[in-house]
Amino acid sequence: MTHAHADHVFGFDDLRAYTNRMPGPMPVWASAGTAQTLRTIFDYLDKPPIPGTSLARIDLRTVDGPFEFSGIRLTPLPAEHGRADMVGWKIEHEGRSFAAIPDCKHLPPDTIALCRGVDLVAIDALRIRPHPTHMNFDEAILALREIGAKRSLVIHLCHEVSHAQAEQLLPEGMAPAYDGLQIEL
Ligand SMILES: [Zn+2]
Numbered sequence: 001m002t003h004a005h006a007d008h009v010f011g012f013d014d015l016r017a018y019t020n021r022m023p024g025p026m027p028v029w030a031s032a033g034t035a036q037t038l039r040t041i042f043d044y045l046d047k048p049p050i051p052g053t054s055l056a057r058i059d060l061r062t063v064d065g066p067f068e069f070s071g072i073r074l075t076p077l078p079a080e081h082g083r084a085d086m087v088g089w090k091i092e093h094e095g096r097s098f099a100a101i102p103d104c105k106h107l108p109p110d111t112i113a114l115c116r117g118v119d120l121v122a123i124d125a126l127r128i129r130p131h132p133t134h135m136n137f138d139e140a141i142l143a144l145r146e147i148g149a150k151r152s153l154v155i156h157l158c159h160e161v162s163h164a165q166a167e168q169l170l171p172e173g174m175a176p177a178y179d180g181l182q183i184e185l
Protein backbone atom coordinates (compact mmCIF):
# COMPACT_ATOMS: atom_id res chain seq x y z
CA MET A 1 0.00 0.00 0.00
CA THR A 2 1.16 3.55 -0.56
CA HIS A 3 -1.39 5.46 1.53
CA ALA A 4 -5.05 5.24 2.51
CA HIS A 5 -6.72 7.81 0.23
CA ALA A 6 -9.95 6.63 -1.37
CA ASP A 7 -8.61 6.60 -4.94
CA HIS A 8 -5.92 4.12 -3.83
CA VAL A 9 -7.72 1.77 -1.41
CA PHE A 10 -11.42 1.59 -2.27
CA GLY A 11 -10.81 -1.48 -4.42
CA PHE A 12 -9.55 -3.24 -1.29
CA ASP A 13 -12.71 -5.34 -0.75
CA ASP A 14 -12.24 -6.83 -4.21
CA LEU A 15 -9.02 -8.51 -3.09
CA ARG A 16 -11.31 -11.30 -1.93
CA ALA A 17 -11.51 -12.47 -5.55
CA TYR A 18 -7.83 -13.35 -5.11
CA THR A 19 -7.76 -14.40 -1.46
CA ASN A 20 -10.72 -16.80 -1.97
CA ARG A 21 -8.38 -18.76 -4.24
CA MET A 22 -5.33 -18.56 -1.97
CA PRO A 23 -4.39 -21.17 0.66
CA GLY A 24 -3.74 -18.46 3.26
CA PRO A 25 -4.21 -14.72 3.79
CA MET A 26 -2.60 -12.29 1.37
CA PRO A 27 0.34 -10.41 2.89
CA VAL A 28 -0.08 -6.64 2.52
CA TRP A 29 2.54 -4.13 3.64
CA ALA A 30 1.78 -0.57 4.72
CA SER A 31 3.30 2.24 6.77
CA ALA A 32 2.04 2.46 10.37
CA GLY A 33 -0.27 5.40 9.65
CA THR A 34 -1.72 3.78 6.54
CA ALA A 35 -2.24 0.44 8.33
CA GLN A 36 -4.13 2.24 11.11
CA THR A 37 -6.41 4.02 8.64
CA LEU A 38 -7.03 0.79 6.71
CA ARG A 39 -8.10 -0.94 9.96
CA THR A 40 -10.60 1.89 10.51
CA ILE A 41 -12.03 1.85 6.98
CA PHE A 42 -12.11 -1.96 6.61
CA ASP A 43 -13.05 -2.96 10.14
CA TYR A 44 -13.34 -6.65 9.22
CA LEU A 45 -9.56 -6.88 8.98
CA ASP A 46 -9.12 -7.97 12.59
CA LYS A 47 -12.43 -9.84 13.02
CA PRO A 48 -13.09 -13.53 12.32
CA PRO A 49 -15.26 -13.95 9.20
CA ILE A 50 -18.94 -14.85 9.62
CA PRO A 51 -19.34 -18.48 8.49
CA GLY A 52 -20.74 -18.70 4.98
CA THR A 53 -19.53 -15.24 3.98
CA SER A 54 -16.35 -14.36 2.16
CA LEU A 55 -14.25 -11.32 2.87
CA ALA A 56 -10.72 -10.53 1.77
CA ARG A 57 -8.34 -12.43 4.06
CA ILE A 58 -5.44 -10.05 4.57
CA ASP A 59 -2.30 -10.32 6.67
CA LEU A 60 -1.66 -6.59 7.16
CA ARG A 61 1.98 -5.97 8.04
CA THR A 62 3.47 -2.68 9.17
CA VAL A 63 6.75 -1.78 7.53
CA ASP A 64 9.28 0.97 8.10
CA GLY A 65 12.28 -0.20 6.09
CA PRO A 66 13.44 -2.44 3.23
CA PHE A 67 12.58 -6.14 3.27
CA GLU A 68 12.61 -9.15 0.97
CA PHE A 69 9.64 -11.24 -0.08
CA SER A 70 9.77 -14.13 -2.52
CA GLY A 71 13.15 -13.02 -3.83
CA ILE A 72 11.97 -9.46 -4.45
CA ARG A 73 13.49 -6.59 -2.47
CA LEU A 74 10.96 -3.92 -1.48
CA THR A 75 12.00 -0.53 -0.13
CA PRO A 76 9.46 2.02 1.14
CA LEU A 77 10.07 5.52 -0.22
CA PRO A 78 8.73 8.18 2.17
CA ALA A 79 7.19 11.16 0.38
CA GLU A 80 5.33 14.32 1.41
CA HIS A 81 1.65 14.16 0.42
CA GLY A 82 -0.56 16.35 2.60
CA ARG A 83 -1.46 14.60 5.87
CA ALA A 84 -1.02 11.08 4.47
CA ASP A 85 1.62 8.74 5.87
CA MET A 86 2.80 8.29 2.29
CA VAL A 87 5.33 5.84 0.92
CA GLY A 88 6.16 4.96 -2.65
CA TRP A 89 7.96 1.68 -3.33
CA LYS A 90 11.20 0.60 -4.91
CA ILE A 91 10.99 -2.94 -6.24
CA GLU A 92 14.21 -4.77 -7.10
CA HIS A 93 14.58 -8.19 -8.67
CA GLU A 94 17.51 -9.85 -10.43
CA GLY A 95 19.40 -6.59 -10.96
CA ARG A 96 16.41 -4.67 -12.30
CA SER A 97 14.68 -1.88 -10.42
CA PHE A 98 11.42 0.06 -10.53
CA ALA A 99 10.32 2.91 -8.26
CA ALA A 100 6.74 4.20 -8.10
CA ILE A 101 5.51 7.15 -6.04
CA PRO A 102 1.91 7.74 -7.13
CA ASP A 103 1.07 10.70 -4.87
CA CYS A 104 3.63 13.26 -3.73
CA LYS A 105 4.22 16.97 -3.39
CA HIS A 106 7.86 16.72 -2.38
CA LEU A 107 10.46 13.97 -2.26
CA PRO A 108 12.93 14.12 0.64
CA PRO A 109 16.65 13.81 -0.30
CA ASP A 110 16.81 10.24 1.11
CA THR A 111 14.03 9.14 -1.21
CA ILE A 112 15.68 10.82 -4.21
CA ALA A 113 18.92 9.00 -3.28
CA LEU A 114 17.10 5.64 -3.05
CA CYS A 115 15.54 6.18 -6.49
CA ARG A 116 18.65 7.48 -8.25
CA GLY A 117 19.58 5.42 -11.29
CA VAL A 118 16.67 2.94 -11.20
CA ASP A 119 15.69 1.36 -14.51
CA LEU A 120 12.19 2.81 -14.39
CA VAL A 121 10.53 5.43 -12.19
CA ALA A 122 6.92 6.62 -12.10
CA ILE A 123 5.82 9.67 -10.10
CA ASP A 124 2.85 11.95 -9.57
CA ALA A 125 2.21 14.80 -12.05
CA LEU A 126 -1.38 15.81 -11.38
CA ARG A 127 -1.81 18.76 -13.73
CA ILE A 128 -0.19 21.94 -15.06
CA ARG A 129 -1.47 24.26 -12.32
CA PRO A 130 0.17 23.88 -8.89
CA HIS A 131 -1.65 21.80 -6.26
CA PRO A 132 -1.05 21.86 -2.48
CA THR A 133 -0.48 18.10 -2.09
CA HIS A 134 0.46 16.84 -5.59
CA MET A 135 3.31 17.69 -7.93
CA ASN A 136 2.40 19.54 -11.08
CA PHE A 137 4.26 18.88 -14.34
CA ASP A 138 7.09 21.36 -13.59
CA GLU A 139 7.73 19.84 -10.16
CA ALA A 140 7.60 16.28 -11.48
CA ILE A 141 10.04 17.06 -14.30
CA LEU A 142 12.52 18.55 -11.80
CA ALA A 143 12.22 15.52 -9.50
CA LEU A 144 12.57 13.07 -12.40
CA ARG A 145 15.71 14.90 -13.58
CA GLU A 146 17.18 14.60 -10.07
CA ILE A 147 16.39 10.88 -9.99
CA GLY A 148 17.89 10.30 -13.43
CA ALA A 149 16.25 6.93 -14.11
CA LYS A 150 16.86 5.14 -17.39
CA ARG A 151 13.18 5.62 -18.17
CA SER A 152 10.71 8.03 -16.49
CA LEU A 153 6.92 8.06 -16.41
CA VAL A 154 4.39 10.47 -14.96
CA ILE A 155 1.25 9.00 -13.41
CA HIS A 156 -1.88 10.12 -11.52
CA LEU A 157 -2.79 12.77 -14.12
CA CYS A 158 -6.14 14.51 -13.62
CA HIS A 159 -8.70 15.34 -16.28
CA GLU A 160 -7.23 18.75 -16.98
CA VAL A 161 -4.40 17.21 -19.02
CA SER A 162 -4.94 15.01 -22.07
CA HIS A 163 -2.49 12.23 -22.91
CA ALA A 164 -1.39 14.09 -26.06
CA GLN A 165 -0.88 17.32 -24.10
CA ALA A 166 1.13 15.46 -21.47
CA GLU A 167 3.40 13.99 -24.15
CA GLN A 168 4.11 17.49 -25.45
CA LEU A 169 4.80 18.91 -22.00
CA LEU A 170 7.42 16.30 -21.13
CA PRO A 171 11.06 16.39 -22.26
CA GLU A 172 12.74 13.45 -23.99
CA GLY A 173 13.03 10.33 -21.86
CA MET A 174 9.83 11.12 -19.95
CA ALA A 175 6.31 10.01 -20.91
CA PRO A 176 2.81 9.76 -19.45
CA ALA A 177 1.82 6.26 -18.37
CA TYR A 178 -1.60 4.92 -19.37
CA ASP A 179 -3.98 2.12 -18.42
CA GLY A 180 -2.78 -1.20 -19.76
CA LEU A 181 0.81 -0.05 -20.33
CA GLN A 182 3.24 -2.96 -20.07
CA ILE A 183 6.97 -2.48 -19.74
CA GLU A 184 9.64 -5.15 -19.76
CA LEU A 185 12.74 -4.24 -17.78
ZN1 LIG B 1 -3.43 10.65 -2.17
Ligand SMILES: [Zn+2]
Pocket residue numbers: 005007008102103156
Ligand atom coordinates in the same frame (compact mmCIF):
# COMPACT_ATOMS: atom_id res chain seq x y z
ZN1 LIG C 1 -4.16 9.59 -5.42
